[in-house]
Amino acid sequence: DTGVSQNPRHKITKRGQNVTFRCDPISEHNRLYWYRQTLGQGPEFLTYFQNEAQLEKSRLLSDRFSAERPKGSFSTLEIQRTEQGDSAMYLCASSRVEQFFGPGTRLTVL
């Protein structure tokens, strides 16, 4: 069990570009969550999956954001036409009961 992994760990992009992040959960964890954390704030829930089904999306998740978990294993979070306000740490967590967090992907939009 290697824990939750996320790639890339850091991403710098120019405004208007698309970015995609990947999360690999702990094996056999059926639930997978995405959170966003801005500087000085606590993580905010974005969306979650049970197996391959996306069950809830936060109002924070604008139309530019899309998440998938195609085979119920890894997940991707894509942000289209990035804006400077998207700069944040994007955290993934997986669970069977308790949530375990990955190291996060830090996005900087210039």
Add this chain to the structure above:
Amino acid sequence: ELKVEQNPLFLSMQEGKNYTIYCNYSTTSDRLYWYRQDPGKSLESLFVLLSNGAVKQEGRLMASLDTKARLSTLHITAAVHDLSATYFCAVDGGDDKIIFGKGTRLHILP
């Protein structure tokens, strides 16, 4: 809407002293969590509290839960520098979606 409030948000204390961080939440919940986050790092689970009157201790940290008052405390005994970090209180918002407080940034002075 479930809200989680922590206080204080910033705390600077001397080594060897005791202090308490408070966490209030607005609606009933099945679980309360305490996490630690070091700068630039992800979240480390410290405690999961499930029932009224629950108390858990790990080293110099002790967490308690009063569900009637919707209050949890994280008590630090004889603080040491290694405990410097940001501590988050979080509450289960349903479907294991976690709602976080803003965090308490703890700085322990030698």
